[in-house]
Amino acid sequence: MTAADPAAGVADRLTGLVGALRSHGVRIGTGETVDAAQAAEALGLADRDRLREGLAATLLHNAGQRRVFDPVFDVYFPRGVGAPDAPAPADRDDLRNRLAAALAADDRALMARLAMEAVDGFGGYGGTSATDGWSSYQTLDRLRPQTLMARVRDTVRAEGGAPGFTDRLLEDEIRGRIEAFRRLVASEARRRVAERRDRDEIARRAVATTADRVDFLFAGRDRLAELRRVVQPLARKLATRLAARRRRARRGTIDLRRTLRGSLSTGGVPMRPVLRRRRPVRPELVLLCDVSGSVSGFSDFTMLLVQALHDQFSKVRVFAFVNRVDEVTGLLVHGAADPDGLSARIGAEATLTGWHDSSDYGVPFGEFTERYSGAVGARTTVFVLGDARTNNSDPNLPAVRELTRQARRVYWLNPEARSQWGTGDSVAPAYAELVEMHECRNAEQLSALIGRLLPV
Secondary structure: OOOOOOOOOHHHHHHHHHHHHHHOOOOOOHHHHHHHHHHHHHHOOOOHHHHHHHHHHHHOOOHHHHHHHHHHHHHHOOOOOOOOOOOOOOOHHHHHHHHHHHHHHOOHHHHHHHHHHHHHHHOEEOOOOOOOEEOHHHHHHHHOHHHHHHHHHHHHHHOOOOOOOOHHHHHHHHHHHHHHHHHHHHHHHHHHHHHHOOHHHHHHHHOOOOHHHOOHHHOOHHHHHHHHHOHHHHHHHHHHHHHHHHHHHHHOEEOHHHHHHHHHHHOOOOOOOOEEOOOOOOOEEEEEEEOOOOHHHHHHHHHHHHHHOHHHOOEEEEEEEOOOEEEOHHHHHHOOOOHHHHHHHHHHHOOOOOOOOOOOOHHHHHHHHHHOHHHOOOOEEEEEEOOOEOOOOOOOHHHHHHHHHHOOEEEEEEOOOHHHOOOOOEOHHHHHOOOEEEEOOOHHHHHHHHHHHOOO
């Protein structure tokens, strides 16, 4: 896309951007799309950063969605749109010298132009003159911007910049600038690939999804922290949904026998349906959570979510286990202001392991039915959270059968994909014959299941 035709295909790019954002879990309506089109028309393509902020303001609902929006925007509205093609790159040493100067001055505009030159000069691969593709990894491997740290630091000191900065703070600042340049290179490589190939496919595969669609088992520390921040908004939404279900349930269902009896006075026409009234009784909830290994992130999030919903139930009790089981209800309540520290609190204050640290299900199930049988009654709904991987130990199916006999309902939420159930040391199929087991791999699935399965 050149300056001679800067606006060509803007409508297609905008609709593609909206479609890609929707595919990554960002809810965008028709009205918001129209607002974005009007913003693009008013802002134009000359100032790309201003266009980015304008579209973000019209399409997004919260700041957390920027993690998805920014790379998708780079695919559909790359730097090449509305600007001339990048000049032919200089040699490697010259480019490194100019990059060092840009990093020292913290000149983001110059860094962006140098990123274009770097990808153009060092990121191409393939054997053809037209280049088969571009790689940010190859670009950064050849340019090695991280090795410019000492040179940039000395330049900043010599020019008297960053007054008051200690050596440590100055180096941290320079590392941040280098990381920003690395992101610019990645964005430019992604843009070039998208321009040559299918933009929609690149946006679908190369852009990280929203936090609520990230698999619990593969979420890193930062994504889990991001998930914990959405617990309260998600809890409010679920509480509203549960309250609506409770209102509908309170109206009752039709009592067919009494309705037909009353219709005798109107010739058999049921003019006034008679409803079978329900007594409003808030149910009890018990969580039995595997907190071992990668499953702990899933269990932590679910525990925090249910604790935020505690007002919807007459009683909520939470139990955690690895190969021993212990009640942790109080740890959730007392540490409500520190959700990030939940795992550490449980590990430090609860007795979850015996003579080994490997996860087990049979022993904790047996202990639970013996020590905490009073926690489960006719009004209790039990949620078991875990991947059902027993490390080849006894699954203790009789204890699970006893749990289902005592409780009103028992549901099992499994963070593994259904295709993995029964593989290796997983005994999910055996447990699924006794309890209703559901795949629950991300926060989006969890909220849908909680809203549907929680008793009213």
